[in-house]
Amino acid sequence: MSSGANLTLTDPAWWEWLPAVSPIVLAVSVAIAALAFWDARRRNRKDHDEARKRAQVSKSFDHIIEQTRDRDLIEMNEQFKAVIDSLKKAGPGPYGLAEVEGHFVKHRQAAIDAAEVITKLFNYYEATAIGIKLGALDEEIIKQWWRASYVEDWKDFSLYVTEKRQRDDRQALYHQYQKQAERWA
Template sequence: MIARAFLFIFGALLVLCTLCIFLLILLPLASASLSSVYALFPNKPSPQYTAFLTATGTIVAAISVVAAILTFWFSTRAARHAQRKQHTITVLLETRLSSEFQGTIEKRRAYFPEYTDVAFDDWNAARNTMTPPGASMDVIAEHKVRRDSALALTTLLNYYEFLAVGITEGDLDEEMLKKTLRSIMCNLVDDSRHLIAGMQKINPNTYEHLTALYGQWRKQNARDINGSPNERPIPRLR
């Protein structure tokens, strides 16, 4: 909106300046006699007259070039903004309507439910659970749930890391994502903050974009639906 208003005002000023210049030239021609018209265009114009015409032409040309550049820049920016919003809407719709994504959420809840802190050691043990030979079907099923839940948790973290990268690169609209996913993403990172800290102790670049975005989006002194502290900072382990 601001860009369009600025472009409109600049265009109006350009038209006004151009009209004023032409009026300054044409009004004497309209009111003067034929002889005075010839006098305006002598065979050998004075240096001042020549300089005036040259300066006037240069100013008009410069203003026209600047207006063309600004028009192209604002048009390109508006098209880029519209494309980014459309891409963001597509990503959100595909996620919400994806049965696979919803299944990933359910698998995560099976062993690592929301509003429960996930320790790195617990997650690591769950994903590396080995089923002993000759185990019963119940034990096999239980171990599978633990492994799937650990994998699902990191799948969700990877998804939000992907969104954070998209925002950083300018491919996704941050304002739209913040309005729709802020609380969901912050809840997930709050639950996983010890897990992320453990991963970053091994590799500092793990979820670096998600960590930065969480730092920008999280609210101070936030509370979850149970009244417990929420959106806490990710600890730094040494």
């Protein structure tokens, strides 16, 4: 045979250099597999994040739609408007315990308790703030829908909540709502 110019698979010289190449082939194979794994994880995480965002947006719009269709929520908002209109006739906010507790407003031929109405609304606001904090609701959508009244209602009744926290020793009362309203202010 000549000086190695025409190697064939049956030639012993071919098999002699194969053990030297196999670690390189193995390393390249492992690197390709690792890159494919990382890329699949990245795509899976991205798909998961996109699905989570779509669900969050959907829940946010459901939350908004609920406000416009749920009879109890509509009634609560109408009662709150009657309460705030009545209090504003007496003077500007913020309103405290003295102005709210014991204040009754005529609404649809019935007397409604201002403190009870504020409690219902602020419980709803608190639940919304918690939903935003936990990522169940999309903050930007809720903010665009609610920001003005959400912040204004906090300003009008922040003194009431502060005094109620102190009197009832409930420092966490409407804490998430307060943080959300102050961030949006």
